[in-house]
Amino acid sequence: MSSVRNFIASNKDRFLEELMDLLRIPSVSADPAFKQDVHRAADFVKSQLEKSGVDKAEICSTEGYPIVYAEKIIDEDAPTVLIYGHYDVQPADPYELWDSPPFEPVIKNTNIHPEGAIFARGSADDKGQFYMHIKALETLTSLNQLSCNVKFMIEGEEEVGSENLDRFVRANKDKLKADVVLISDTSMISLEHPSVTVGLRGLTYLQVEVTGPNRDLHSGTYGGAVANPINILCKMIASLQDADNRITIPGFYDKVEAYDQSYRDELNKAPFDESDYRKKLDIKSTWGEKGYTTIERVGIRPTLDVNGIWGGYIGEGAKTVLPSKAFAKISMRLVPQQDHKEIARLFEQHFISLAPESVKVKVTPHHGGEPAVVPTDSPGYFAAEAAIEEVFGKSAIPTREGGSIPITSLFQQELNLDPILMGFGLDTDAIHSPNEHYGVKNYLMGIETIALFFNQFKQQFTKANG
Ligand code: BES
Numbered sequence: 001m002s003s004v005r006n007f008i009a010s011n012k013d014r015f016l017e018e019l020m021d022l023l024r025i026p027s028v029s030a031d032p033a034f035k036q037d038v039h040r041a042a043d044f045v046k047s048q049l050e051k052s053g054v055d056k057a058e059i060c061s062t063e064g065y066p067i068v069y070a071e072k073i074i075d076e077d078a079p080t081v082l083i084y085g086h087y088d089v090q091p092a093d094p095y096e097l098w099d100s101p102p103f104e105p106v107i108k109n110t111n112i113h114p115e116g117a118i119f120a121r122g123s124a125d126d127k128g129q130f131y132m133h134i135k136a137l138e139t140l141t142s143l144n145q146l147s148c149n150v151k152f153m154i155e156g157e158e159e160v161g162s163e164n165l166d167r168f169v170r171a172n173k174d175k176l177k178a179d180v181v182l183i184s185d186t187s188m189i190s191l192e193h194p195s196v197t198v199g200l201r202g203l204t205y206l207q208v209e210v211t212g213p214n215r216d217l218h219s220g221t222y223g224g225a226v227a228n229p230i231n232i233l234c235k236m237i238a239s240l241q242d243a244d245n246r247i248t249i250p251g252f253y254d255k256v257e258a259y260d261q262s263y264r265d266e267l268n269k270a271p272f273d274e275s276d277y278r279k280k281l282d283i284k285s286t287w288g289e290k291g292y293t294t295i296e297r298v299g300i301r302p303t304l305d306v307n308g309i310w311g312g313y314i315g316e317g318a319k320t321v322l323p324s325k326a327f328a329k330i331s332m333r334l335v336p337q338q339d340h341k342e343i344a345r346l347f348e349q350h351f352i353s354l355a356p357e358s359v360k361v362k363v364t365p366h367h368g369g370e371p372a373v374v375p376t377d378s379p380g381y382f383a384a385e386a387a388i389e390e391v392f393g394k395s396a397i398p399t400r401e402g403g404s405i406p407i408t409s410l411f412q413q414e415l416n417l418d419p420i421l422m423g424f425g426l427d428t429d430a431i432h433s434p435n436e437h438y439g440v441k442n443y444l445m446g447i448e449t450i451a452l453f454f455n456q457f458k459q460q461f462t463k464a465n466g
């Protein structure tokens with residue numbers, strides 16, 4: 001057994017316990033009720049970084065939640081790997097759908113994870129994933145095998161749009177200078193089919209408000225004569241997609257990159273069992289834009305989804321009411337060349353134009369982010385391929401994922417860095433859902449792969465740059 005694998009195996013229990021301590025901190029960035037906990041998570045991360053052998057670790061305050069920065073510089077001339085991750089998590093609601101409390105991690109076996117998975121909010125997204133990097137560093141420093149410089153930037157606002165990180169990156173280009181940025185905040189196909197993410201979608205997120213009469217009305221006295229904002233909102237939303245499930249907003253597809261058939265064929269070669277996919281979700285059929293496969297619909301095509309819709313009476317029993325207002329939260333996932341701000345404008349214009357005179361419409365943009373595509377011919381990509389090959393005994397399959405990490409394109413544009421999206425979660429890990437979990441094996445193999453990445457990167461970088 002390699003010394004790296006051996007070190008991880010002998011420290012397995014402690015590596016798991018430390019992660020579980022981090023998972024006990026409910027660092028929900030979206031809800032101000034958890035403010036103290038989010039700060040507590042940042043302090044925990046800083047102290048664990050210090051214990052892993054970094055030269056220095058610091059809490060960088062922002063207008064929102066802090067960014068934990070740390071570095072270990074072994075040699076000014078050696079290449080530098082910047083690690084990005086996030087210690088904040090999504091809200092755990094609805095609590096009643098969790099089989100065990102979201103902030104009391106437990107390890108249970110499942111069909112997909114026969115060797116156990118840690119159940120807790122944030123276990124896969126992203127605490128269990130960025131924590132692997134801290135343990136990979138500890139492994140290499142303990143074995144005296146670290147061969148490149150490492151910088152860590154772990155933020156606390158990813159799940160709410162990373163606004164302060166954006167500013168931090170623009171203002172600290174020197175501090176963050178590196179040769180590659182390594183991110184574990186995505187998934188892989190399976191442990192049998194390791195993959196590297198080579199594309200992420202962008203995002204535009206908005207809230208819409210439709211107002212009818214100036215107060216709630218008796219639905220008998222007024223029903224049929226006054227526009228019901230919920231009925232109208234539903235009609236407007238329904239018209240945003242046509243019979244082929246294409247989005248009807250004028251100009252929406254203008255910049256969408258069209259991929260040639262050979263690239264599409266390549267993507268569709270990834271192992272994917274459509275009937276298993278349907279079975280796991282308990283759906284009879286998939287759904288989406290005509291002319292594209294499921295892999296393509298998620299990976300290279302944009303989409304529009306209502307994330308929430310509300311208004312009127314939703315309490316017990318029946319109340320006959322014609323509501324004054326209706327609301328919805330709508331997101332669009334974007335693909336290369338689409339600009340999230342432009343799409344927000346196109347949506348707003350179109351949505352307002354859809355409204356009949358009987359109602360007023362307000363559109364409020366939330367956050368957004370650009371899509372990202374990762375080049376597959378960089379020293380970082382080669383290093384990821386080599387590390388995965390060594391640990392998994394199989395070559396990595398490049399995949400395009402549907403989720404978004406808006407900061408990825410900022411790293412490319414502002415820091416001129418190739419991002420390497422080497423995540424070890426699975427699609428079935430239930431991130432953002434009740435019973436989120438992360439495989440113990442994924443965690444341990446991830447630590448090993450990351451440790452090998454650091455050393456592979458030194459070789460690949462030296463090869464490319466002489
Ligand atoms: N880690 C996810 C993104 C992700 C999930 C990428 C699965 C690939 C596969 C990240 O924490 C996330 O949830 N991002 C948000 C966007 C953000 C701006 C709130 C998303 O994708 O909804």
Ligand code: MN
Nearest residue numbers: 125126158185
């Ligand atoms: Mn994440």
Ligand code: MN
Nearest residue numbers: 090125159432
């Ligand atoms: Mn997330």
